[in-house]
Amino acid sequence: MKKFLIIITVMLLFLSCKELKRNNPYDPASENYIKITYKGDVWYPPNTEIKSIIINNNIPVIAANKTDGPGYCIIKLYDRTAHIIGSTGSVLGTFTDITDICSDSLDNIYIVDSKPYVQVMDKFENFTWWSITYTAGIGTLGIECFNNNIFITNNLDNRILKYQNNGVFVDSKIITATANGLFTPGRIFKSSTHLFIVNQLKKTEIIKMDENLNIIDDIIFRSEVIDGVNVDGQLQLLTEKAIFRVDNNMVVLLKWGDFGEGPGRVLNGKLITFNSQNRCVYVLDGETLKMFGE
C-alpha cells in the first residue's frame, strides 16, 4: 500500500508537467494559427514623433516631427536609413504641425498640416499645392485618397471635402450630428468600396460613405477606433489595445494584437497601414513601429 502511494505520488508529480502542444495562436507552426503574427519592429530615426504613416512605392513613409533637427518633415524609411524631406516652415515644401498624409496610385504624397492647403509631393520629391475650402477655420485635418479623388476632413468645419487629385474641388458635406448624437469628422480611411470617418467626439461611431459623400451607414463599433486600413478588401481597425479585422459592415472577423506577452502585443495603438509588397500591416504602438504579417 505504501509502495503504491509512493508510486502514485511520483506519478502525480510527473503528470503535473504541462502538456506541451504547438497551439499558440500566433505561432505560424501552430495548428491554431490565426494567420497573423508579429514580424519585428521597423527602424526609424530617433527623436521622431510620427504623425502619420503610409506605404508609398512599397516604402514606409512617415510624416513626423523630428525634434532634433528639421522639425516637421516627411521621412522615407529604408533599411536602417532614413531620407528626410522638408522641415518646419510656412512655404512650399515645409510644414507646420502635419496631421495626415496619403498617397495615390501615381505615388504622389498628399500632406495636410495646419495650413489651409494641401501640399503634393510627387515621386521625384517636387512639391505643388492647392488650397482647401473652409469657413470656420483649419482644425485637425484628415486626408485620404479614394479612386484618385482626395477626401479631407476638417473638424473645425464639421466638413468632408472632396477634390480631384489635381486640386479641383468636387463636393463637400457637413455632418454635425447623426442619430447617435453630435458628430465631428475625425480620422478618415477607406476600404476597397467605401470611405469611413470616425466621430472625433465619440470614436466608437463611424460613418460609412460612398465616394459621392452619401452616408451609407452609421455604425457603432465595440471599441474606440483610432485608425483603419484596407487589406485585401477587408478593413483592419486599430483600437488602442487590439486590431480588428472586419468586413465592410464592421462585422468583426478576427481580433488580434491583444494576445500574450512580448512585442507582438499592441498596447498603445496610434496608426496603422498596410504594405502590399511584403504583405505586412504596420502598427505604430506607442513609439514602436511594428510589423505584423502571415
Add this chain to the structure above:
Amino acid sequence: MKKFLIILILLITFSEILLSADPVALKYYQYAVMYHKKNDFKNALTYYNASIKKDKKFWQAWLGLGICYYNMKKYRNAQLIFKYVLMLKPGEQTATKYYNMLSGIKDSKNGIADKKDSGKKTKGDMMWRSAILPGLGQFYNGEIVKGYAYSIIYFASIGGIIKFTIDQREAVSDYENTNYDFENKYKIAQEATVKTYIPIAIAGVVWALSIFDAYLTGADDVSGQKLGEFEMKDKNTIAFVMKKSF
C-alpha cells in the same frame, strides 16, 4: 512434484508404523494422512494431534504434523516439530532434511536462533522498507553509508523532479503566452520537458536498486513470515513440543 514426494514420504512412513503404533493412534494417523493427501491441512492437523495425544512417541505422526505445518508455511512450528522428531528418532532422514532446509544451515544445531543473533535482517523486512523510502531498508540492516547514499540520491532526485517540473510548467506557459520568438520558446519548453525525465529516471533507478540491494543483502526469509513469532493456533501441540524440546 513436491506434493508427490510428500505423499511418498507419508506412505513410506505409514508402512513402518503398522507394526509398532497404538491402534487408535494409528487410526487417527490414517485419517490424518488421508486429509493430508487431499491437502486438507486443517483436518490433517487435527488428526495428527489426536494421534500424538494417544501415542506421544509416535514419531511418524510428529513427522506428518511437521510436514503439515511446513505445507501450511508455518515454518517455525514445523522446525520445532522436526527437531522433536529427531529427538525421538535421531538421524531420521526426512526430518533431518526438512530441519536443515528450514534452518538454512546444514547440520546446524541452533538454526533460527543463530540467525536472530547474527543481527542480519530478512529480505522481506528490508525490501518493504526500501520500497517506502530508498535507503530505509539499508538503515534497518545497519548499512548506514548505503542508506545515506540511497536516500540522499533519492531525495535529490525528488528535488530535481519538483524543480524541473516547475521549470517545465513555466517554459510551456512561456511558449503558450508568447507573441514572438516562438521557435526558441518552443525549443526551450521541449528541453524543459525532456529534463523532467532525468530525475524521474534517477529516482526510479535508485528506488529499484535499493529494493534489489535489500534483496541481495538481506538474510534469507525462511518463511516469508517473521522469525521468532510462534504460531499458537494449536497450543497443545506447540506447548508439548516445546516442553519436550527444551
